[in-house]
Amino acid sequence: MHDRRPVCVVRCRTAEQVSAAMRFATANGYPVTVRGGGHNVAGSAVADGAVMIDLSPMRGVLVDAKAGVAHADGGCLLRDLDAATTRYGLACPAGVVSHTGLGGLALGGGYGWLARTWGLTCDHILAAEVVLADGTIVRAEGDRHGDLLWALRGGGGGFGVVTRFTLRLRPVGPVYRHVAQYSMDTADQALTAYGAFAEQQPDTLHTVGALKRVPRRGAGADEVVLRLTAAYFGDPDEGPRQLAPLLDAAPPKADSGQVISYAELQALGDHGEPAGARYYTKSAYLSTWSEPVTRPLLLAASEMPTRMSSIDFEYLGGAIAAEPEQESAFPRRDVPYMVTASAQWTDPAEDEENALWAREGIQRLGASRVPGVYLNYAQDTEWSSAEVFGDRRSRRLAEVKETYDPTNVLRSGQNTEAARPAPRASEGMPK
Ligand SMILES: Cc1cc2nc3c(=O)[nH]c(=O)nc-3n(C[C@H](O)[C@H](O)[C@H](O)COP(=O)(O)OP(=O)(O)OC[C@H]3O[C@@H](n4cnc5c(N)ncnc54)[C@H](O)[C@@H]3O)c2cc1C
Structure with a gap:
């Protein structure tokens, strides 16, 4: 449905490759979109004239069962995470369709069967390895890049490319x-x-x-x-x-x-x-x-x-x-x-x-x-960022965007007004 033409699609395997793609895009003045599982109904993973960073080759998961933690690559599908964690009787609460991408789901919230028992997927993000718009690779954890970590927990994409999530796991049985x-x-x-x-x-x-x-x-x-x-x-x-x-x-x-x-x-x-x-x-x-x-x-x-x-x-x-x-x-x-x-x-x-x-x-x-x-x-931008997040949250998200991606390289079209691409007349869907 989203028949858009990026300038190129960069299929990355490592954070360093994501960083190289990001530096290439910024050096040449291209905006960047990120593809996790490719399930976003608004098609935010792809844009005309942008560099698409495709994380689908990055689907590894490491489970530390003793600590109750999983380290999941940014391109994982929910089924990758479940397959690795359920072996230990553990799970991270996530969505209800296993071919959905962990990246987009977790960054936007993540409702699912376990949400009433344990909370949303974004509530389980303990830390994240993130490639920023300038190509720097950082780890957001605790107070280190705490504002970025806060934004990644449900603020939507567009603040950086998460190459690895560290997620809290919960016990699950029959x-x-x-x-x-x-x-x-x-x-x-x-x-x-x-x-x-x-x-x-x-x-x-x-x-x-x-x-x-x-x-x-x-x-x-x-x-x-x-x-x-x-x-x-x-x-x-x-x-x-x-x-x-x-x-x-x-x-x-x-x-x-x-x-x-x-x-x-x-x-x-x-x-x-x-x-x-x-x-x-x-x-x-x-x-x-x-x-x-x-x-x-x-x-x-x-x-x-x-x-x-x-x-x-x-x-x-x-x-x-x-x-x-x-x-x-x-x-x-x-x-x-x-x-x-x-x-x-x-x-x-x-x-x-x-x-x-x-x-x-x-x-x-x-x-x-x-x-x-x-x-x-959300398939369209019926609501403003302030209406979606409330005034205080929306201002804080705009500040985080300003700190980590001041020139709006990463387009997600979802959260802060700055991150929204201009609507295209040719989009064709009635508002
Ligand atoms: C069949 C289906 C079932 C669904 N079920 C549920 C459900 O049960 N619960 C629920 O809450 N939602 C559900 N959703 C909605 C889902 O959460 C969103 O569609 C989400 O955007 C999907 O993420 P993705 O990585 O697959 O999408 P993509 O289209 O690949 O990415 C969407 C956006 O997420 C961002 N993004 C993705 N990965 C990364 C990353 N690693 N780093 C930085 N940014 C990234 C980018 O901004 C990108 O534009 C469902 C959607 C579908 C189509």
Whole structure:
């Protein structure tokens, strides 16, 4: 979808090679973009006329199980990290699709199954090896480049190229996973029950929802269904008892529960998001979960243009909200809900229809929306940096940018106003 032409793509294997690429770019006046896992929906890894530093050959992970720490290269995918750490019964909380890049996910925040239990991925960045815009290689740790480390924890990309993350690991064992499915005639009741349940659930339980279009049994048009999926990280035998209040309040049409490994849980989302499809996401934080939210969501679901699309929602809270605010640049820890309309399709002629569906679905949520957005799901620049981060954080991020990349060599398009490339008329997607 992002048909842009960099001047060159530099596939790096070491921090020194990243440094050489950076010096080449600055000496020749080229801006630089960074590719981690290549999953950013806005296509921030690639820009016309820029040098793209591609970290995909840098996927090594070293685990110090005794210290509960992993050293992961900047181009790792989530599956690289999980494969190395789960051998020791450890994991770093991360996203729900294992082919996502650790780099972009961690720098922008990192929501996932373990977030309510242990916090976001960015909360687990203990230190980072970073190549700065002038080619210098530094290690941000503790008070050494403390302002840079703070910005890397959820402030988005654009402050330097992280060639290695040092991440805190957490213990993980078998997980109880439960899926409950509802047809549209009971979805309203189930959505209401979801909110009441989710706000009471223990931090070791994460329950998410999705509205999807599925083929109807036999002939006829597709039907829309609601799926509530839970992962319980306490004693797996206790899982069914934890879910009982939800299932009693809203008996599903079909449901099943099983105990799986954490590695299996992490791979379950992989097939729904194939490479080569076209994607548009529109996301919002919500202050409440009530009829003015659930009704528009059901309406948007009824208008879903393709089977591959979905409306996803989750109650956040838990360790995400408990993390001290000042430790990281990540904003809006206190918002309770996030909703994302994810359009997925294949025919370029349907770009506009799909993007409009996602945008309108979210806009209908009206006053329940909290200003700002989760950077990693933002497809456009609807919100200013101050609206995303708040005034104080946004000013501090601008200062860090000024210190480490004063001439805005690294373009991420995400966080500080300075880092945003000028919008291009030819981008083609409706705002
Ligand atoms: C299928 C899919 C599933 C997803 N699931 C989740 C999820 O469960 N939870 C969640 O929170 N998010 C999720 N996301 C969103 C994801 O966090 C963002 O798309 C993120 O930008 C992906 O990072 P990447 O490295 O793959 O992306 P890229 O497109 O490679 O990079 C995006 C930006 O990140 C920066 N960047 C990446 N690596 C580095 C680095 N090493 N050093 C410096 N800058 C770097 C650059 O600014 C770059 O422009 C998902 C996205 C997709 C497409």
